[in-house]
Amino acid sequence: xxxxxxxxxxxxxxxxxxxxxxxxxxxxxxxxxxxxxxxxxxxxxxxxxxxxxxxxxxxxxxxxxxxxxxxxxxxxxxxxxxxxxxxxxxxxxxxxxxxxxxxxxxxxxxxxxxxxxxxxxxxxxxxxxxxxxxxxxxxxxxxxxxxxxxxxxxxxxxxxxxxxxxxxxxxxxxxxxxxxxxxxxxxxxxxxxxxxxxxxxxxxxxxxxxxxxxxxxxxxxxxxxxxxx
Amino acid sequence: xxxxxxxxxxxxxxxxxxxxxxxxxxxxxxxxxxxxxxxxxxxxxxxxxxxxxxxxxxxxxxxxxxxxxxxxxxxxxxxxxxxxxxxxxxxxxxxxxxxxxxxxxxxxxxxxxxxxxxxxxxxxxxxxxxxxxxxxxxxxxxxxxxxxxxxxxxxxxxxxxxxxxxxxxxxxxxxxxxxxxxxxxxxxxxxxxxxxxxxxxxxxxxxxxxxxxxxxxxxxxxxxxxxxxxxxxxxxxxxxxxxxxxxxxxxxxxxxxxxxxxxxxxxxxxxxx
Amino acid sequence: xxxxxxxxxxxxxxxxxxxxxxxxxxxxxxxxxxxxxxxxxxxxxxxxxxxxxxxxxxxxxxxxxxxxxxxxxxxxxxxxxxxxxxxxxxxxxxxxxxxxxxxxxxxxxxxxxxxxxxxxxxxxxxxxx
Numbered sequence: 001x002x003x004x005x006x007x008x009x010x011x012x013x014x015x016x017x018x019x020x021x022x023x024x025x026x027x028x029x030x031x032x033x034x035x036x037x038x039x040x041x042x043x044x045x046x047x048x049x050x051x052x053x054x055x056x057x058x059x060x061x062x063x064x065x066x067x068x069x070x071x072x073x074x075x076x077x078x079x080x081x082x083x084x085x086x087x088x089x090x091x092x093x094x095x096x097x098x099x100x101x102x103x104x105x106x107x108x109x110x111x112x113x114x115x116x117x118x119x120x121x122x123x124x125x126x127x128x129x130x131x132x133x134x135x136x137x138x139x140x141x142x143x144x145x146x147x148x149x150x151x152x153x154x155x156x157x158x159x160x161x162x163x164x165x166x167x168x169x170x171x172x173x174x175x176x177x178x179x180x181x182x183x184x185x186x187x188x189x190x191x192x193x194x195x196x197x198x199x200x201x202x203x204x205x206x207x208x209x210x211x212x213x214x215x216x217x218x219x220x221x222x223x224x225x226x227x228x229x
Numbered sequence: 230x231x232x233x234x235x236x237x238x239x240x241x242x243x244x245x246x247x248x249x250x251x252x253x254x255x256x257x258x259x260x261x262x263x264x265x266x267x268x269x270x271x272x273x274x275x276x277x278x279x280x281x282x283x284x285x286x287x288x289x290x291x292x293x294x295x296x297x298x299x300x301x302x303x304x305x306x307x308x309x310x311x312x313x314x315x316x317x318x319x320x321x322x323x324x325x326x327x328x329x330x331x332x333x334x335x336x337x338x339x340x341x342x343x344x345x346x347x348x349x350x351x352x353x354x355x356x357x358x359x360x361x362x363x364x365x366x367x368x369x370x371x372x373x374x375x376x377x378x379x380x381x382x383x384x385x386x387x388x389x390x391x392x393x394x395x396x397x398x399x400x401x402x403x404x405x406x407x408x409x410x411x412x413x414x415x416x417x418x419x420x421x422x423x424x425x426x427x428x429x430x431x432x433x434x435x436x437x438x439x440x441x442x443x444x445x446x447x448x449x450x451x452x453x454x455x456x457x458x459x460x461x462x463x464x465x466x467x468x469x470x471x472x473x474x475x476x477x478x479x480x481x482x483x484x485x486x487x488x489x490x491x492x493x494x495x496x497x498x499x500x501x502x
Numbered sequence: 503x504x505x506x507x508x509x510x511x512x513x514x515x516x517x518x519x520x521x522x523x524x525x526x527x528x529x530x531x532x533x534x535x536x537x538x539x540x541x542x543x544x545x546x547x548x549x550x551x552x553x554x555x556x557x558x559x560x561x562x563x564x565x566x567x568x569x570x571x572x573x574x575x576x577x578x579x580x581x582x583x584x585x586x587x588x589x590x591x592x593x594x595x596x597x598x599x600x601x602x603x604x605x606x607x608x609x610x611x612x613x614x615x616x617x618x619x620x621x622x623x624x625x626x627x628x629x630x631x
Contacts, residue, residue: 027551028551029549045502048340048341049340049497049498050337050340050341050500050501050502051500051501051502052434052498052499052500052501067342067343067344067345067346068343069343070341070342070343071343074341075337075341077334077337079334079337080334081334081335081337081338081341082335082338083243083335094239097235098232098235098342098343098344099342099343100343164547165544165547167549168543168544168546168547168548168549168550169540169543169544170540172550173540173550185509188509189507189509189513189547189548189549189552190547190548190549191549192549192551209512209513209514209552209555212509212510212511212512212513212515213512213515216510216511217510218508218509218510219509220509221509221510
């Protein structure tokens with residue numbers, strides 16, 4: 001489980017995260033929802049120690065992040081986390097070199113699933129393909145937790161469908177996923193938990209099936225209530 | 230340790246193409262330079278000796294012999310040195326900033342590697358030092374070749390024979406005679422780059438505020454480092470030279486140790502992508 | 503199999519409903535093996551936890567059964583199958599009654615229309631066979 005506890009962060013004069021807390025369980029897909037600039041990406045970077053926090057605690061399976069944690073948790077940012085001059089297969093070699101949790105068979109499988117050519121240079125790929133490679137680099141690691149920042153943004157519909165397919169497959173099973181998006185209606189039926197964020201705070205944290213069962217509301221319905229009311 | 234070596238290898242291969250170009254440029258510049266300067270001198274000699282009917286020794290009286298200095302302080306040679314220094318200094322900064330800038334977000338990957346983040350720092354530091362050592366080795370070899378070229382163009386009576394290059398200031402600095410001096414000079418160079426790296430990390434952790442921290446930190450480090458010399462300036466003849474050296478070693482360790490400690494802290498807890 | 507899920511009813515409930523429909527229509531045969539929870543999630547494009555929940559509920563409701571380590575199968579129990587069919591028919595009837603109640607027409611007339619329509623459509627299907 002990933003626990004974010006009472007995290008505060010200031011950037012310049014702006015209080016970016018205010019006493020923010022939520023949890024994400026392994027084996028569940030948790031979605032951070034909110035408009036742009038509300039702090040979603042910042043939270044994920046904070047979990048990965050890619051940006052500092054002023055106070056609060058972030059625990060991954062009960063521990064603070066250390067170097068070994070990066071074999072257990074990975075982050076797929078909205079830009080490609082690899083040298084653009086590299087070819088896809090060179091990127092694979094790099095990952096295999098540094099990560100014990102790199103799974104070459106899974107990487108091959110994903111390469112074929114996404115229909116990518118391993119000899120292509122990353123810089124020459126289309127936006128959609130680059131996003132797929134980015135995702136591949138994260139999914140091919142045998143990590144327990146995957147953090148994905150806007151995996152669907154700026155991508156054509158078909159690439160998006162391919163990426164969504166990943167979520168219902170064995171590639172995600174048993175893992176904990178935290179993702180951010182502002183296109184929630186596309187993937188409502190895929191997520192387990194929704195965390196609504198506004199202005200650096202958690203407004204609501206709920207299980208989507210429970211809310212459907214108990215209140216007959218979709219996530220979009222809840223959002224409407226919360227952000228308008 | 231393994232990750233450190235992998236990262237060093239990685240950093241070197243990233244820069245390698247540019248490095249080869251730099252080496253090529255240096256070789257070309259210096260060879261052109263040495264040929265032109267030697268030829269120029271001989272052409273001058275011929276012209277003057279012919280026009281004024283001078284003998285070799287009279288010519289030398291008026292115009293001087295051809296020494297290595299003549300070549301080393303010529304434009305082509307100096308230019309190649311300056312280019313080399315400039316590129317190295319630029320790369321001291323670029324080796325970090327290139328991972329942040331533009332479409333490049335490789336810094337994400339570096340910071341998410343399952344290794345202590347200070348390894349990245351050490352790898353980049355090592356890469357710079359290796360690049361530097363490569364260049365000075367190249368220069369050493371080039372000088373030997375250049376001397377041969379001079380010998381073939383300028384007859385021995387026109388030359389002041391200098392065994393290598395020991396009387397030229399910059400070369401004394403780069404190629405010290407003793408091993409201790411070598412460690413000293415390059416050790417200081419290493420500390421200097423290390424401090425610069427930490428300054429860069431200040432900027433990357435605190436952005437605008439960070440530049441201010443970086444400058445303060447840099448000045449402080451310089452101060453501590455040169456404290457023994459400053460002390461000696463205030464109280465001349467009070468300290469034995471050995472004492473000054475020992476104090477210098479202590480301050481060096483203090484500066485190096487603190488710079489690494491601070492870099493480690495920044496990379497672990499303060500860095501922002 | 504592309505099933506359209508709405509986002510307001512719990513997805514697992516919709517999955518169970520889908521199964522019931524398929525059973526009633528005869529697309530799922532009694533005793534037929536059902537896909538694993540992972541396969542189901544992939545086919546229907548839903549969260550595997552939801553597929554899990556749906557299967558659990560269906561098992562409890564007796565719609566599917568699992569023998570030991572074998573894959574789960576659609577029930578062969580006639581009583582259950584019958585009640586599923588009934589349940590869906592009753593739902594359709596409720597829906598139908600709800601639609602026509604507002605229109606003030608005597609029941610006998612309505613039933614006549616239903617019979618006529620039903621025969622016409624069966625006639626069509628018979629002709630096309």
